[in-house]
Amino acid sequence: MYSNSNETGVYIIRCKINNFIYIGSASGIKGFRKRATFHRWTLNHGKHHSPILQNHFNKYGIDAFTFEIALVCPSEKCLDFEQVFLDANGVGYHNKSYNINPSAICLYPGKRNGVSKLKGRKASVETRQRISIALTGIKRSEEVKRIASEARIGIKRSPEAVAKTAAKLRGIKRPPGLMENLRKFNVDNPLSPEIRKKIAQTATEANSKDYIVTSPDGEDIDVKNLSAFCRHHNLTSTHMIDCAKGRYLSHAGWQCRYAHVTKEEQEIAIAALKLKFGIKEYIVTTPTGAEITVENLYEFCIKEGLSFSAIWSVWNGKKRHYKGWMCHLVDEPEEIRIKRLALRGKAKDYIVTTPQGEELAVTNIFKFSKETGLDHSGLIRVARGKRSHYKGYLCRYA
CATH class of the missing domain: 1.10.10.10 (Winged helix-like DNA-binding domain superfamily/Winged helix DNA-binding domain)
Incomplete structure (x- = not known):
């Protein structure tokens, strides 16, 4: 499945074992060479758009396939001649064809000449029924929902995407009776008390302006204006709000929570954050x-x-x-x-002799040096024999 030709035209990928063929055209830069490289790469990575060709490739290997140039023609005529070959040979397994699209407009994933890859392809009624049965009753787990929700946090659409969506919706009118049907549906299917309570709680959290800030000393402070409080204490208000929302543990030693959140709920949220990010104590x-x-x-x-x-x-x-x-x-x-x-267990014990001649057994030379105002390195050098004494103190290993 190799080609060194940069010409354009129609090519055939043939399986030498079962004589199945794939018909395609090369109309771009580097012509046949680029198309052969594309097919070889997608097959090696298991990503080819033809499942029959991919299965046979996995079974027989690359040596069982050849890349043949069927017709050389100008690039603007490639699709026309490719369609002729497809019409003559047919597509699908019963025609011994690896092609799955009867149209030459688009034969690989993506778009080609501005036309969708689905042009000319329509799933049969049986296929649609199998897909429907396979997907019926499948629900995403809570873990999958949580991961999907966290992945969407903070993601905002670009102005270009917003403008594009607005342009598509501009001028579209609601069908007659839509609002009446929605109103009737809401009347016939009222929200449960649990859902209403959850909506009210979410709205309260979004509109809450009262905070309880915990200082590094553990003192709780009721705050009405968080921005002014942060300016007075040289803090960043956005970081404090992130603490209240459960995104940060603390900011410069300060903790923050909404006024309607209890201390116990905040501790649970902090423990969850520590577990999530692997924070150690x-x-x-x-x-x-x-x-x-x-x-x-x-x-x-x-x-x-x-x-x-x-x-x-x-x-x-x-x-x-x-x-x-x-x-x-x-x-x-x-x-x-x-x-x-x-x-x-390898810690060394010392015997320190004071300037007054008193001998002291020392197990922690650093603690002893701290208490007596000495430098532990000086005493250790005396114990190693590199100094005769240190400020009148003698030291030796026990």
């Missing part, structure tokens, strides 16, 4: 032994002047500590916990 241990629960580890490291990559290595079990700081996940995987505990 960390427990960071300071050199003094205090434990801090952290959600945004990167911002915490910037605030405390720590290296994020080093702290990340600590909680991931690659380092025992970083300047006395330790870190682990709240819900820590078992393999990381084992790695981290194995590293902590």
Whole structure:
């Protein structure tokens, strides 16, 4: 199925095993070469528009097919001659033809010369009945509906698309009696109380202007004018609204919810967001032994002047500590916990001698240095024998 000819005309794809043929025409740039490449690519990827040809290709392989030039003609005459070949041979399986369209106007997906690919093709009554039976009773699951809904959030049609739709609808009048039929349908099929309550709740959420803002200290503040509140506290109002809508967890440590939303409902929404985006919680241990629960580890490291990559290595079990700081996940995987505990098992004990001659057993050299106002690196260099003392302190490994 190869051709090196750039001429235009009618071609035939023939199966050497069963003598089925496919009739087509090449009228564009690079002629037969481009059409042979197109058919070869679509068949190799299982995307050919002729299911019979695709099935035989999958069964016999590419070596069973040949690409033959049947007629060379000008490009403007290609469709006419192709139609002659189609009329002479016929289409469909009973005619040993891979062609499924009796018209030469369009033989591949998309549009050709401005004519739809469906021209000349009409599904039989049996085919339409099979499709109807197959689709009857099929309903999309709640998960599929949720994914489709989330995919459409924030998508807006372009002005060109809106103008195009308006131009199509302009001048179209409603059929006589349509509004009367709709009114009668609504009277005969009233909305259930549950649906009415849901519509009212949605409208309330859309029109609500009252918010409850939770400060980083945990204080709840009733807010009537969110924009003015954000300007006063140097916050971004759009981000706070996104927090109220359940799109963000917080903004600069502040949380926000609509006034009609309870604290429990907000906590449930935050837990769902954490689960959706895989947000982790960390427990960071300071050199003094205090434990801090952290959600945004990167911002915490910037605030405390720590290296994020080093702290990340600590909680991931690659380092025992970083300047006395330790870190682990709240819900820590078992393999990381084992790695981290194995590293902590290698911790060294020291014996520090004060300038007054008192010997102290130290298990955490960083905590000891913090409490005594010393630099832990100086004591460690003394223990390694690189210094004789550090500010009168002596240190050795236990």
